[in-house]
Amino acid sequence: MPIRRPALLIRPELDDDALRRTLDELRPTQQLHGLGAGRTRPPWEPVATLLRTTGRDWDRRAHRLTVLAEHLPTAVPQRWTTDRPTDGDALTLRAFVASHRTPATDHGAVRHAEHICLRAAEACPEDPTPWLALLSLMYTCAVPVKDAVPVWTEAVNRAPWLRTSYHRLLRHLSPRGHGTVPDMMDFAWQAAARAPHGSPLALLPVAARVELMAHRQETTPLDALGSGGGNWNEPRAVHEIDLALKAWFDADTAPHAEAVTDLNILAFALTRAHRPAEAAPVFRRLGRHMTRHPWNLLPEPERTFAYWRDRSTADRGR
Structure with missing residues (x-):
């Protein structure tokens, strides 16, 4: 009889159990009779x-705000800012919701989101x-990179090595966003070279190479179905993966909020590089x-992930 493997966990909250519990509590299906019906608290x-x-x-705050903005019923942040119009957390969540859900074609809504x-x-x-x-709002509205960088700088000035800040600008610099391949790769290399030892930013060039493969x-x-789509075996790519392993994966640092995301990027790159x-x-x-x-860049992504995961388990038992 074949061994049944536990199902994969593919969750927007990653391994953040507190965030998962909050999302479960506010799941829209629990609000069928009106948001908060029967509740004794807001x-x-x-x-x-x-x-x-x-x-x-700030690292976990950025992750939680991003996931909440994507998955909360719209009425929750609206009601919160109505009840607590000067609450910084309420305003920040409302800003994330606005930046995520505002269509670029609605100029009035864009101006309102910027104000929030x-x-x-x-x-x-x-x-x-x-x-x-x-x-993020600027990305949605295709604002040129030169105009987005000052906003990115405001975030970096407040938290110099915040992972989310660098990945947001990397997305902006991507050729799939509003930049070019040279600008994206140069930014990733410079950030990784300057980041302190143990920072997940050591993985940024690998993330950029995944983005290059997607492009x-x-x-x-x-061209991208095999490893060639990201040139995973060229000397620069080998160095990027080596840096990610040595400066981040092998470093004795506490897991960050999006460690699961970064581990998936690293695992993907290592499999592509054989x-x-x-x-x-x-x-x-x-x-x-x-x-x-990035597994969705390959055919049958879940099967591919499970193959490599199971292979690693088998190797450990030898």
Whole structure:
């Protein structure tokens, strides 16, 4: 009888259990008779508690705000800012929701979303996350890179090595965004070279190379089906993966909020570069946690992930 493997965990909250519990509590299916019907406390209170306990952990705050903005019922942040119009957490969540859900074609809505972002920044002067919301809005509106960089700088000035800030600008610099391949790769290399030892920014060039593979797959799909789409075996790529392993994966640092995402990027790169022995410990650290990207660049992404994960488990038992 074949061994049944536990199902993969593909969750927007990654391995953040507190965030998952908050999302479950506010799942739209629980609001069929009106948001907060039958409750003795306001519907936004679980979110307020979550963000309050997150405190000044900007890394986890950015992750939680991003996921909440994508998955909360719209009425929750609207009700929160109505009830607490000067609350910095409420305003910042509203800014993230606005930046995520505002269509670029609605110029009035874009101006309103920008106003919300700036109100949040004023209410939370030491917080980098309102500036990240504004940067996302600029991405949606195809604002040129030269105009987005000052906003990115505002976030970096408040939290110099915040992972989310660098990945947001990398997306802006991507040829799939509003930049070019040379600008994207140069930014990633410089950030990784300057980041302190143990920072997940050591992985930024690998993330950029994944983005390069995605870009090439869109333009010449057949070229990217194998490892060639990202040039994973050229000397520069080898150096990038080596740096990510030495300066981040092998460093004795506490996991950051999006470690699951970064581990998936690293595992993907190692498999594309045909380095299974080094991929095995990465998959062991991941366990059942998979992210859809970058595996969705390959046919049968879940099957591919499970193959490499199971192979690493088998190798460990030898």
